Amino acid sequence: MSNIFEGKNVIVQGITGAHGSFQTKAMLAAGTNIIAGTTPGKAGQKVEGVTVYDSIKDIQATNRVDITVIFVPAPYAKGAILEAITAQVPLIVCITEGIPVHDMLAINEKLKTSHSTLLGPNSPGALLPGVNKLGIIPATMSLKGSAAIVSRSGTLTYETMAGLTDKDIGQKYVIGIGGDVIHGVGYKECLELFEQDSDVEQIVLIGEIGGRDEIDAATYIKEHITKPVFAYIAGHHAPVGVQLGHAGAILGSDQESAGNKTSILAESGAKTASSITELIASVSSARR
Amino acid sequence: MKLLEYEAKHVLAESSIPVPKGAVVGDNTKVDLPLVLKSQVPTGGRGKAGGILVIESQTELQPGIDKLFTLEIKGFTPKTILAEEKLSIKKELYLSILVDRQSSSIKIIAHKNGGVEVEENTDFKSWNANDTADVLGQQLAEYYELSEQTFALQDLIQNLKTCFVKNDATLIEINPLILTTDDQLIAGDCKMTLDDVAAFRHDWTFEEKPAEANFVTIDPKGNTATIANGAGLAMATVDAAYEAGLTPANFLDIGGGANEVTLLKAFNRIVEYKNLQAIIINIFAGITRADEVAKAIVSAKKQIKNLPPLFIRLAGTNYEAASEILTKEHIVIMPNLESCLLAAKEVIHE
Numbered sequence: 079m080s081n082i083f084e085g086k087n088v089i090v091q092g093i094t095g096a097h098g099s100f101q102t103k104a105m106l107a108a109g110t111n112i113i114a115g116t117t118p119g120k121a122g123q124k125v126e127g128v129t130v131y132d133s134i135k136d137i138q139a140t141n142r143v144d145i146t147v148i149f150v151p152a153p154y155a156k157g158a159i160l161e162a163i164t165a166q167v168p169l170i171v172c173i174t175e176g177i178p179v180h181d182m183l184a185i186n187e188k189l190k191t192s193h194s195t196l197l198g199p200n201s202p203g204a205l206l207p208g209v210n211k212l213g214i215i216p217a218t219m220s221l222k223g224s225a226a227i228v229s230r231s232g233t234l235t236y237e238t239m240a241g242l243t244d245k246d247i248g249q250k251y252v253i254g255i256g257g258d259v260i261h262g263v264g265y266k267e268c269l270e271l272f273e274q275d276s277d278v279e280q281i282v283l284i285g286e287i288g289g290r291d292e293i294d295a296a297t298y299i300k301e302h303i304t305k306p307v308f309a310y311i312a313g314h315h316a317p318v319g320v321q322l323g324h325a326g327a328i329l330g331s332d333q334e335s336a337g338n339k340t341s342i343l344a345e346s347g348a349k350t351a352s353s354i355t356e357l358i359a360s361v362s363s364a365r366r
Numbered sequence: 367m368k369l370l371e372y373e374a375k376h377v378l379a380e381s382s383i384p385v386p387k388g389a390v391v392g393d394n395t396k397v398d399l400p401l402v403l404k405s406q407v408p409t410g411g412r413g414k415a416g417g418i419l420v421i422e423s424q425t426e427l428q429p430g431i432d433k434l435f436t437l438e439i440k441g442f443t444p445k446t447i448l449a450e451e452k453l454s455i456k457k458e459l460y461l462s463i464l465v466d467r468q469s470s471s472i473k474i475i476a477h478k479n480g481g482v483e484v485e486e487n488t489d490f491k492s493w494n495a496n497d498t499a500d501v502l503g504q505q506l507a508e509y510y511e512l513s514e515q516t517f518a519l520q521d522l523i524q525n526l527k528t529c530f531v532k533n534d535a536t537l538i539e540i541n542p543l544i545l546t547t548d549d550q551l552i553a554g555d556c557k558m559t560l561d562d563v564a565a566f567r568h569d570w571t572f573e574e575k576p577a578e579a580n581f582v583t584i585d586p587k588g589n590t591a592t593i594a595n596g597a598g599l600a601m602a603t604v605d606a607a608y609e610a611g612l613t614p615a616n617f618l619d620i621g622g623g624a625n626e627v628t629l630l631k632a633f634n635r636i637v638e639y640k641n642l643q644a645i646i647i648n649i650f651a652g653i654t655r656a657d658e659v660a661k662a663i664v665s666a667k668k669q670i671k672n673l674p675p676l677f678i679r680l681a682g683t684n685y686e687a688a689s690e691i692l693t694k695e696h697i698v699i700m701p702n703l704e705s706c707l708l709a710a711k712e713v714i715h716e
Contacts, residue, residue, distance in 0.1 A: 179534070216652060232596050232652060233594070233599035234598035259465065289468070316601065354703075355606070
């Protein structure tokens, strides 16, 4: 995963919807270069000064598209993602929540043989302060710098980012991989990017109960990451077998618990915290 | 959404997967004796709890039905009882199909020894469901050591795969898969989970309502309620409350785009906890707008009697407007979650 997040030409799929238009405004305000948007049947309209097209293909007739940010409602999101894959858009950021698992399985099959990388779905997107805001992470609470955050949770990402900004610790990357069971980019790809990018000095990993993603991330940290990693896993007091908000946040076995993930991350060399406050304090004190 | 056995079997039958002849009690369909009565409760361990009765004669039937309708199993009493033909069993196998999150693929899992003790096995066999039903059926027949059932298993796998995708299922577990003494393969019991978010493309009318993933009771005797937005922040808020020595009663994620109405509903549910002495509100507004939360807080204070003290931390989108609304009503916003927790600790007495 080279620096696809720094792509210049950004489009918004579902730009005429309530979330699409509101967030387009915020992305433009943060300096993102949104060259066009799509909503089938609404070609020719303008949203925040951005021209609407029927399809990505129509935009590509005159422009290169580097990144698409998708706000299309769940029933139509599969079609939107497949359209972006077919159009060979290098980075697809899907904000949409509630896409059926079987749709994501079909999309994953297509992705395997494609030229595209998918971030999400059910993700707040990615923010590279001062470079690109791709999604809904509030840029006003960020600060350009050398920390990198990767997280499965939207609000915890904001919380951590704002906490670091408060302590004058800027961020190069803030990436939400999304809370769904089946998703695109994972911890591993983000960790790889952070390790390779010489601007990044500290890595912050935020996880939660359910699945094995954080356990696999721990293995990757142990084997490949030389930069300091700070980690927090949410849901230490989650009841077994009950879904907590996110589709993926369900505690299946002891292995998937916050406690187990925390100790495996600690064994892999990450500095673990038991709360967001502690996490921020530990990043901050490592800087002194 | 988890289906009850009779609902799951109905879905299987629609996809031509053999199930026992049967009917729900009260449905006017005759089931021949001997039959089996099965309590339809949304929990496991039903057999051991006495929720399955074999009925040999007509005189046992009504008392059996009455008994099951009043028998509580792990806190559940059934709304429905399933009556089924009693199968003559040669062998009990295990077969399931599920979405495997780690490999992002559909897997078929099998074991030679099915039945109630299946979870004690560790040597399950698994296949990627991408292979053709012909290949999978043959491999399954080989593994089960039932080569004479190869065709039947190929059909079964084909139908199971179709059923799984068509119904937006995330799990179909047939346990036991029964081989009868006359060599028929029949789904003896079935657990099925459907993907709630796919409801928009189905006409689902099942007995069980979709689970409310956003509101979960952790400890009904807890002294502190939590309200947060976003699953991660809600979990972290519960974690932090425990760390601070409080006992959180609930997990609540009000979600993106929550408004005054949905928030008031949440307040009304929360005040039902008997030992409640404090409410922690931790909102980092992104898509949610802080002023909507502020309005809900003001309404809750006015409308709900005996509302325990609120400890509020608000940040993010429309914070200024929210702050103005709350200040006018003399409601304090605290600078961070830690100060909320400390202040809450002050008011709680065991």
